[in-house]
Each structure stands twice: as C-alpha cells, then as structure tokens.
Amino acid sequence: MSQEAIHSGDGPPDYYVPHSSALPIVGSTALFITAFGAGHFIQQSTDTVPTNTGSFGFWIFLIGLVAVACMMYSWFSTVVKESYQGLVSEKLDRSFRQTMFWFIVSEIMFFAAFFGALFHARVITVPWLAGASDNLQTHLLLWPDFADTWPLFLTPGGGLTQAMAAWGLPFINTVILVTSSVTITLAHWALKKNSRGPLKVWLGLTVLLGSVFLVLQVVEYVEAYHELGLTMSSGIYGSTFFMLTGFHGAHVTLGTIMLAVMLIRTMRGHFTADDHFAFEASSWYWHFVDVVWLGLFTFVYWF
Amino acid sequence: MIAHAETVPSGRNPLVKFILRWLLTTNHKEIGTLYLSLSFLLFFIGGAMALTFRAELAQPGLQLMGADFYNQMVTLHGLVMVFGAVMPAFVGLANWMIPLQIGASDMALPRLNNFSFWIMPFAFGLLLSSLFMPGGAPNFGWTFYAPLSTTYGPPSTDFMILGIHMMGISSILGAINIIVTIFNLRAPGMTLMKMPMFVWTWLITAFLLIMAMPVLAGVVTMMLTDRHFGTSFFEASGGGDPLIFQHVFWFFGHPEVYIMILPGFGIASEIIPVFARKRIFGYTSMVWATGSIAILSFVVWGHHMFATGMPLATELWFMYATMVIAIPTGVKVFNWVATMWGGSMTFETPMLFALGFVVMFTIGGLSGLMLAIAPVDFQYHDTFFVVAHIHYVLYPGAIFATMAAVYYWIPKWTGNMYDERLGKIHFWTAVIALNLTFFPMHFVGLAGMPRRIADYALPFTGLNTFATAGAFLLGLTQLLFLYIVIKTVRGGPKATDQVWEGAKGLEWTVPSPAPLHTFEVPPKVD
Ligand code: HEM
Ligand SMILES: [Cu+2]
Numbered sequence: 001m002s003q004e005a006i007h008s009g010d011g012p013p014d015y016y017v018p019h020s021s022a023l024p025i026v027g028s029t030a031l032f033i034t035a036f037g038a039g040h041f042i043q044q045s046t047d048t049v050p051t052n053t054g055s056f057g058f059w060i061f062l063i064g065l066v067a068v069a070c071m072m073y074s075w076f077s078t079v080v081k082e083s084y085q086g087l088v089s090e091k092l093d094r095s096f097r098q099t100m101f102w103f104i105v106s107e108i109m110f111f112a113a114f115f116g117a118l119f120h121a122r123v124i125t126v127p128w129l130a131g132a133s134d135n136l137q138t139h140l141l142l143w144p145d146f147a148d149t150w151p152l153f154l155t156p157g158g159g160l161t162q163a164m165a166a167w168g169l170p171f172i173n174t175v176i177l178v179t180s181s182v183t184i185t186l187a188h189w190a191l192k193k194n195s196r197g198p199l200k201v202w203l204g205l206t207v208l209l210g211s212v213f214l215v216l217q218v219v220e221y222v223e224a225y226h227e228l229g230l231t232m233s234s235g236i237y238g239s240t241f242f243m244l245t246g247f248h249g250a251h252v253t254l255g256t257i258m259l260a261v262m263l264i265r266t267m268r269g270h271f272t273a274d275d276h277f278a279f280e281a282s283s284w285y286w287h288f289v290d291v292v293w294l295g296l297f298t299f300v301y302w303f
Numbered sequence: 304m305i306a307h308a309e310t311v312p313s314g315r316n317p318l319v320k321f322i323l324r325w326l327l328t329t330n331h332k333e334i335g336t337l338y339l340s341l342s343f344l345l346f347f348i349g350g351a352m353a354l355t356f357r358a359e360l361a362q363p364g365l366q367l368m369g370a371d372f373y374n375q376m377v378t379l380h381g382l383v384m385v386f387g388a389v390m391p392a393f394v395g396l397a398n399w400m401i402p403l404q405i406g407a408s409d410m411a412l413p414r415l416n417n418f419s420f421w422i423m424p425f426a427f428g429l430l431l432s433s434l435f436m437p438g439g440a441p442n443f444g445w446t447f448y449a450p451l452s453t454t455y456g457p458p459s460t461d462f463m464i465l466g467i468h469m470m471g472i473s474s475i476l477g478a479i480n481i482i483v484t485i486f487n488l489r490a491p492g493m494t495l496m497k498m499p500m501f502v503w504t505w506l507i508t509a510f511l512l513i514m515a516m517p518v519l520a521g522v523v524t525m526m527l528t529d530r531h532f533g534t535s536f537f538e539a540s541g542g543g544d545p546l547i548f549q550h551v552f553w554f555f556g557h558p559e560v561y562i563m564i565l566p567g568f569g570i571a572s573e574i575i576p577v578f579a580r581k582r583i584f585g586y587t588s589m590v591w592a593t594g595s596i597a598i599l600s601f602v603v604w605g606h607h608m609f610a611t612g613m614p615l616a617t618e619l620w621f622m623y624a625t626m627v628i629a630i631p632t633g634v635k636v637f638n639w640v641a642t643m644w645g646g647s648m649t650f651e652t653p654m655l656f657a658l659g660f661v662v663m664f665t666i667g668g669l670s671g672l673m674l675a676i677a678p679v680d681f682q683y684h685d686t687f688f689v690v691a692h693i694h695y696v697l698y699p700g701a702i703f704a705t706m707a708a709v710y711y712w713i714p715k716w717t718g719n720m721y722d723e724r725l726g727k728i729h730f731w732t733a734v735i736a737l738n739l740t741f742f743p744m745h746f747v748g749l750a751g752m753p754r755r756i757a758d759y760a761l762p763f764t765g766l767n768t769f770a771t772a773g774a775f776l777l778g779l780t781q782l783l784f785l786y787i788v789i790k791t792v793r794g795g796p797k798a799t800d801q802v803w804e805g806a807k808g809l810e811w812t813v814p815s816p817a818p819l820h821t822f823e824v825p826p827k828v829d
Contacts, residue, residue: 098482102479
C-alpha cells in the first residue's frame with residue numbers, strides 16, 4: 001500500500017493492533033480452572049483413583065467452563081464492536097479468514113487421529129487378533145475362539161454388543177446435515193443479495209436442522225445403550241463409535257451455537273452484503289462438520 | 304498508519320503497572336520476551352531433573368533414589384524439554400523476529416498471541432504439579448506408551464493429559480498466528496522467495512504444528528477414555544491395540560522432531576552467511592529442502608516402531624522413506640558448507656554456535672541414519688544409542704541454534720553487545736561438556752545398555768561416570784549463559800543498528816534496541 005493511502009484520514013487503519021487486553025489472561029486462567037476441575041471430576045466420578053474422593057472437581061470444572069464461555073462471549077463482542085468502529089481493514093479481514101481456514105485444518109487433523117485408530121483396528125488389529133498375517137500362535141494361545149468380524153460383536157475378552165444399523169436414524173441424520181449444508185448456502189446467497197427475509201428463513205432453518213440432528217443423535221445413543229448394548233466399553237467398535245460420533249456431536253453443538261448467534265445478530269440488523277465474515281466463518285465450520293459426518297456415515301455406520 | 308491504543312493505564316503503583324504490562328501485553332516483542340524467559344526457566348527445571356537422574360547413573364546400583372522416581376525424572380525431563388524449553392524458545396524467537404524480518408508492525412492477531420503464551424505457564428503448572436500427587440509424577444517416558452500410561456499409569460497421568468491438551472491449544476493458536484502473519488503481513492515487495500530463511504523455516508514449522516498437534520490431542524484423549532471410560536483403543540482384550548497408540552503418537556511424534564529442528568535450520572542459515580560475508584549458497588534449494596523434509600516427515604513415523612513386529616513391507620517402507628529424508632537434510636548441510644567456502648569468515652559467538660550446530664547436528668543425523676536401518680535398529684532400539692542420537696540432534700541442534708540466535712539478536716533486543724570473551728568461553732566449555740556427556744552414550748548403547756532404567760551392568764560404569772561428570776559441567780556452562788544474558792540486558796557496549804558487519808535484512812534497519820513499535824509504516828523491499 002502506498003504511503004498516501006495509509007495516511008489518508010478516513011477509512012480503517014491499515015492494520016489495527018488492539019489494546020493491551022485482559023481477555024487472554026482471563027481466558028488462560030479459565031482454561032486452567034477447567035482442566036484442573038476436569039481432572040478431578042473425571043477421577044472422582046469414575047472411581048478409578050481411590051485417593052481422590054469428593055465432588056469438588058465437578059464444580060470447579062463447571063466454573064471453568066462458564067468462565068471460558070464468558071471470556072469467549074466478551075472476546076467476540078469486542079471484535080464485533082471494533083468492526084463497527086471501522087477498525088477492520090481489508091488486510092485484517094484477510095487475517096481473520098486465513099485464521100479460520102487453518103483452525104479448520106487443525107480440527108480435521110483432530111478427527112484424523114480417531115479415524116486412524118478406526119482404520120488400524122479394522123484393517124490390522126482385529127484380523128491379527130484372529131490370527132491373520134503371522135499371528136496364528138498369538139491367536140491360538142490367547143483367544144482361540146475369537147473371530148474377525150466388523151462390527152466387532154464379540155471382543156476377544158468376551159464383551160458382546162449389537163451394531164448400529166446405518167439406514168435408520170443415521171441415514172436420516174445424513175439427509176438432515178446435507179440439507180442443512182444446502183440451506184446455509186442459500187442463506188449466504190440471500191445475504192449476498194441483501195435479501196434479509198430469505199436470509200433469516202434459511203439461517204433459521206439451518207439452526208433448526210442442526211438441533212434436530214442433535215436430538216436424533218441423543219435418541220440414537222439411548223437406543224445404543226438400552227437396546228443394542230452398544231456402549232463406550234463394548235470393545236473397539238463401541239470405542240471408535242462413541243469417540244467419533246461424540247466429538248462430531250460436540251462440533252455440531254458448537255456449530256449450531258455459532259449459527260444461532262449469527263441468527264440473533266441477523267435479527268439485530270448486523271451484516272451487510274459485502275461485510276459478514278463471522279457469518280461466513282460459521283458456514284465454513286458448518287460445511288466442515290458436514291463433511292466429517294459423511295466420513296463418519298461411510299466408515300462408522302455403513303461399511 | 305497502525306492504530307494503537309496506549310498500553311498500560313497510568314497512575315498506579317509501579318509494581319501493579321509492571322505486572323499488568325506483562326500480563327496484558329499484545330506486543331510481539333514483549334510476548335517474545337515472555338516466551339524466551341519461560342523457556343529459559345523450564346530449560347533449567349528440565350536440566351535439574353536431568354542432573355538428578357544422571358547423578359543416580361554415576362554409579363551402578365541404586366544410591367540416591369528408587370527406580371520409580373528415576374523414571375519420573377526421565378519422563379518429566381523429556382516432556383519439559385520438548386514442550387517447555389525447545390518449542391517456546393523457537394516461538395519466542397518467531398515472535399520477536401518474524402515481524403521485524405518481514406517488515407510487519409506486529410503479529411497478525413496480537414490478542415491471540417498473548418493468549419497462546421499465557422496458556423503455557425498454566426499448562427506447565429499442571430504438568431509439574433503431578434510431582435506432588437499421590438502416586439508420583441508420570442513415570443513411563445516422554446512418549447507415554449500405552450499400556451504403561453493407561454493401565455499402569457499413576458493417577459497424575461490424567462493431569463499430564465490435560466496439561467498436554469493445554470499446550471496443544473497454545474501451540475496450534477501460536478502456529479496459526481505465525482502462518483497468517485507470514486502470509487498476510489509481509490511488507491510490499493517482500494515476495495515469498497525473498498523471505499529470510501528463518502521466516503521460511505518457521506512458516507513450514509507452523510504448518511507442521513497445525514497438522515501434528517491435533518493428532519497428539521487425539522491420542523491423549525484416547526488415553527483418557529481408556530483410563531476412565533472403559534474404551535479399549537489400546538487394549539487387546541477389547542479388540543484394540545497398543546500399537547494403535549504408537550502409530551498415532553508417532554504420526555505426531557516424528558513431525559514434532561522436525562518442529563524442533565527446522566527453525567534451527569533457519570537460524571543457521573541466517574547466521575552463517577553474515578559471518579562468512581557471502582550470500583547464502585542455494586537459497587532456492589534451501590526452501591525446497593525444507594519443504595520436502597516437512598512433507599516426508601509425515602510418512603516415516605514407523606521408524607520408531609521397527610521392533611514392534613510390523614509386517615515386512617511396512618518395515619521396508621519406513622526404512623527407505625526415512626533414508627530419503629537424509630537427502631534434503633544433506634542438501635542443507637552442503638549449502639551451509641558451500642556458503643562458507645571462500646568466504647571471509649570471522650568467528651564471533653553466534654557463528655561459533657552455528658558452526659557447532661552444523662558439525663554436531665550432522666553427527667546426530669548420521670546416527671539417525673544408522674537407526675533408520677531396520678535390521679540393525681532391532682539392536683539399537685531402546686538403548687542409550689537412541690539417547691545419544693536424540694541429544695546430538697537436539698542439544699547441539701535445537702538448543703545450540705537457540706543460543707546462536709540469542710547471541711546474534713540480543714544486541715538488537717537490548718541495544719547492548721554481549722561480552723564476547725565470556726560468549727566464547729561459554730561455547731567452548733559447552734561443546735566439550737556436551738561431547739563428554741553424550742558421546743559415551745553411543746558406546747554403552749551399542750553394547751546394549753537400555754534406556755529408562757535406573758541401574759546398569761558393571762561394565763558400563765566407566766563411561767557412565769564420565770557422562771555424569773560431563774552433564775554437571777554442561778549444567779554449569781548454562782549458568783554462565785544465564786549470567787551473560789543478564790549482564791547484556793543490564794548494560795554493555797552500545798550496539799549499532801546494523802550490529803554485524805555483514806548483516807542485511809529489515810531487522811537491522813531499525814534502531815538498537817528495537818523500539819516497542821516498529822514498521823508502523825511498512826518499508827519498501829526491492
Ligand atoms: C537424518 C535425519 C534423522 C534420521 C534418519 C532419524 C532416525 C531416527 C530413528 C530411526 C529413530 C528411532 C530409534 C529407535 O527408537 O530405535 C529416531 C529417534 C529419535 N529421533 Fe531421529 N532421526 C533423524 C533426525 C532427527 C532430528 C532432526 C531430531 C530432532 C531434532 C530427531 C529426534 C529424535 C528423537 C527425539 C528420537 C527418540 C524418540 C524416543 O524417545 O523414542 N531425529 N530417529
Ligand atoms: Cu522420527
């Protein structure tokens with residue numbers, strides 16, 4: 001940018017460097033409280049650490065979570081206010097976009113860890129336990145009755161479970177999420193044409209679809225626990241099932257909250273046809289959650 | 304213009320003002336200083352732990368501590384050094400230097416930057432508090448293999464896991480900030496292929512962090528659920544597999560070792576041309592080599608698992624892929640040497656450390672190549688030979704690179720020159736002590752002395768006593784380094800803006816000491 005453009009009085013500053021800020025230290029303290037509480041809560045509620053008794057962990061954990069939520073609320077409203085004060089230049093806007101992109105990349109890698117565990121278990125571990133490759137001796141010595149199946153109905157140790165069928169609720173949920181990816185795109189198009197009515201309708205519908213997805217997910221979990229005997233502790237099938245769908249559900253929850261906030265902000269008249277980064281970021285996140293689900297549906301439920 | 308708001312509210316008591324300034328700062332230089340200070344502190348804590356278990360190893364038998372405490376020290380030493388000393392040191396250097404080198408006024412997201420930093424002290428508080436918990440600190444090595452860390456891990460393991468989650472958040476946010484700064488805030492005319500090598504290597508390191516740290520978060524999460532919620536990811540009776548742990552861990556772990564060395568490559572590539580008074584040889588090939596090392600680092604993780612009984616084809620893949628990494632690494636070493644060829648060299652302290660880096664890192668690379676040969680790794684694996692390897696790549700690698708960078712840039716940070724004579728003494732004593740400590744480990748390792756065991760067979764006594772003596776000397780030399788740094792911060796001959804005769808680049812165009820805000824108006828680069 002040329003020097004003149006930088007000094008011309010109106011328009012945003014070339015790059016806004018914010019105040020010294022109390023948000024980060026509040027945030028890191030809150031994060032610490034959450035982690036400290038979570039550690040004690042987990043130990044106290046699962047009864048695996050006899051020396052750690054009581055229930056203070058839960059309360060500390062809760063306080064930490066609330067503090068994190070407050071910090072995030074305050075952080076994002078600060079950024080929104082700064083944007084209304086005209087402090088966000090095109091360059092800063094580009095920084096926000098790139099940040100969101102790389103954040104989503106890191107989220108993808110987080111899921112990759114669990115998918116990796118799933119693939120290894122299915123392709124290598126379970127066949128090996130049943131004697132494949134050069135593992136016949138181990139098989140005969142340890143668990144001679146163990147058979148290689150997927151979903152793993154019967155673990156080497158004798159745990160039993162039934163599988164979650166792909167074409168019931170999970171399929172309905174797939175349809176819901178894919179539809180919601182369409183509705184969020186329609187909302188975005190509406191926003192770009194500045195048609196606020198359709199924007200609200202499509203965005204509202206997306207939030208609704210996200211919520212229905214979550215409700216159905218809960219229904220599915222109840223069915224898994226009570227009818228199928230499929231739990232976190234029913235072997236590697238249950239482990240990968242709940243880890244993947246659980247973290248995915250947590251991300252859908254977060255995405256739904258993000259979109260709900262966007263809806264509220266839309267109602268309050270925020271966003272213009274060419275300035276609505278928060279909306280776009282939330283919709284990117286939503287598409288990411290959707291794509292992860294397609295992976296889940298394919299590899300956790302279907303094949 | 305860059306819009307700032309005044310940093311600290313005035314009219315309060317100076318101590319409160321001081322604390323608030325460091326707690327609330329969004330300035331990249333101050334945050335850089337915070338990172339470097341934390342890393343220095345943790346370097347001494349991790350070092351004290353190393354001296355503790357080295358003292359035990361001075362003689363065979365158990366004299367000073369039980370086997371369990373020995374293992375706690377080994378574990379915390381590794382975790383503290385990797386996540387607390389090496390990584391934050393490089394992030395601190397990135398904070399200080401990347402904006403100065405690319406002509407940016409600050410990092411792209413200054414508040415997020417402060418957040419990334421302040422997570423770290425809390426994370427390490429959590430990790431180190433495990434020492435005082437019933438059952439003691441984690442005792443299974445920095446690689447926390449299942450089932451040692453799941454079925455058999457002490458209760459404090461849960462807090463280690465949560466501490467690692469926090470470090471992961473910090474690293475990922477920090478890495479995103481660095482990537483965005485480099486992509487978005489370069490001064491006009493600073494094209495990618497004009498960026499200083501330190502910036503290039505950090506760009507690629509940040510990419511590695513974003514790809515690898517979430518996987519670490521995933522693996523410790525699986526540990527947590529295996530420990531408490533009945534999952535069986537790493538438990539064969541449930542259809543899981545401890546090998547899953549190792550695969551996922553090393554998928555993170557190998558890129559992690561490059562995270563700990565690439566910025567060091569960058570530092571050497573900055574310093575050597577300046578003191579050889581020549582341009583760097585083969586800049587483009589340096590960039591390509593760094594990029595290919597980064598990509599290859601995602602497909603070689605199995606070289607840590609040769610002894611686990613992977614199928615033959617897998618062993619072969621990991622063996623050859625690992626050896627291929629030696630090619631771009633060799634390109635770099637070649638370029639450094641070629642840069643010096645025919646140069647008019649002087650040997651100030653930063654250059655000495657950079658040369659120490661090149662020579663001794665190469666030794667570590669060669670022992671790595673030996674370890675990469677699957678059939679012989681069956682012999683070397685889990686012995687002190689591996690310990691020798693990692694310390695040759697990390698001590699004269701990552702740590703020497705950091706020290707070279709501190710000597711090189713401290714005149715810019717403080718406006719003062721360090722004491723050259725003391726710097727040279729520091730270098731030479733460190734080199735001698737380091738080789739006394741780690742070279743004998745090659746021999747005891749080849750002869751079969753296992754790592755992570757508090758006692759050893761009598762024939763290993765001589766070399767171990769030797770190594771322990773070296774280790775204590777090495778610890779002493781770092782106290783000298785602390786003294787030099789403090790002395791330089793407090794005063795010394797004034798540095799010029801350019802500082803070094805052969806120095807080029809934007810960071811040398813700003814005054815020494817660099818004022819709090821620099822490049823408010825982006826410089827023009829041609
Ligand atoms: C030419 C390049 C390199 C090669 C071929 C190589 C090869 C290897 C191999 C095969 C092992 C596994 C040994 C075993 O456990 O049996 C190993 C371990 C290790 N390497 Fe390297 N390496 C190289 C460079 C590096 C660098 C640059 C670093 C870090 C800066 C590094 C850090 C480590 C660490 C920390 C371990 C031990 C992990 C543990 O605790 O088990 N290596 N290396
Ligand atoms: Cu490796």
